[in-house]
Amino acid sequence: MSLYTAASLKAELNDRGWRLTPQRQTILQVFQNLARGKHLSAEELHDLLQGEGEQISLSTIYRTLKLMARMGLLRELELAEGHKHYEINQPYPYHHHHLLCVRCNKTIEFKNDTILKIGSKQAKKDGFHLLDCQLTIHAICPSCQRALLPV
């Protein structure tokens, strides 16, 4: 399950002229141990770390999340109005997608192997190097449908 060890993360970083820091290691650790279906915002990650006694500045958290998303280690998700959420980017058997209620932000994860295949094929066709591939279904959940009208 745990794709990156300290050593492999270091290699991945050093390859690009970057450095392995305790902060980066800790943050990746958190995402690797996060329960399935959980997603964290920068703020939430900050709070979680504080709770564990880890003192990592919010700036560093923002920088690290962005860096790791661009490396393909994390997925950057738009699951709520106003801020991003992150989760570990897992390959094939764990790869999944999101069904989202635009009113209450209820999120359901689902798997579908076809989508990743389509995405990989398309990226390859255009010569892009694939980082992530995410289907987001914007919809209205059953309970929000019942609670009619109000936006």
Place this chain on the structure above:
Amino acid sequence: MSLYTAASLKAELNDRGWRLTPQRQTILQVFQNLARGKHLSAEELHDLLQGEGEQISLSTIYRTLKLMARMGLLRELELAEGHKHYEINQPYPYHHHHLLCVRCNKTIEFKNDTILKIGSKQAKKDGFHLLDCQLTIHAICPSCQRALLPV
């Protein structure tokens, strides 16, 4: 092509206790006439309208974009860091997806009928009312691959 006339937009709005205003009509008009492959941010739409002599406040633009996205008339896309883009939400034959370079934001549109089917099926299965279904492929384009390292 033009899915909504003034009359049908009015009906759609009034059904929910909302009103048809010249501003809403104008904004939907712009998106319906937008060239294939073009996406607009709130700011860009504002500038475009100004250029045409239409004076619609930025507040109204933000409100309208959000409203229409939640109605399913527009698609809200995350194609760049920091701000959203919008396009008209077209059904089946025009429905498409995006391949995006996370470094330079180069965007390629592509079609795939399977994805919409998967999305519809999943939404139905969970009792959600589908608004939009978008596959976003995060990747690195060929020229950014060549321009190595720099983030």
Place this chain on the structure above:
DNA sequence: TCGTTATTAAATATTATTCGCAATAATACA
């Protein structure tokens, strides 16, 4: 072990988006 330089924490800046409000105008209905 040392020098170089990427990274950090903290404070500050930026900027997309929202909100409060008073004025206006779309709609329902008499």
Place this chain on the structure above:
DNA sequence: TGTATTATTGCGAATAATATTTAATAACGA
């Protein structure tokens, strides 16, 4: 067709997520 109701607008101000600047620190390669 006129009137009352209230959703919507434009403006300015507020908010909040994220970026940036800086000096101090600490990884890394030699």
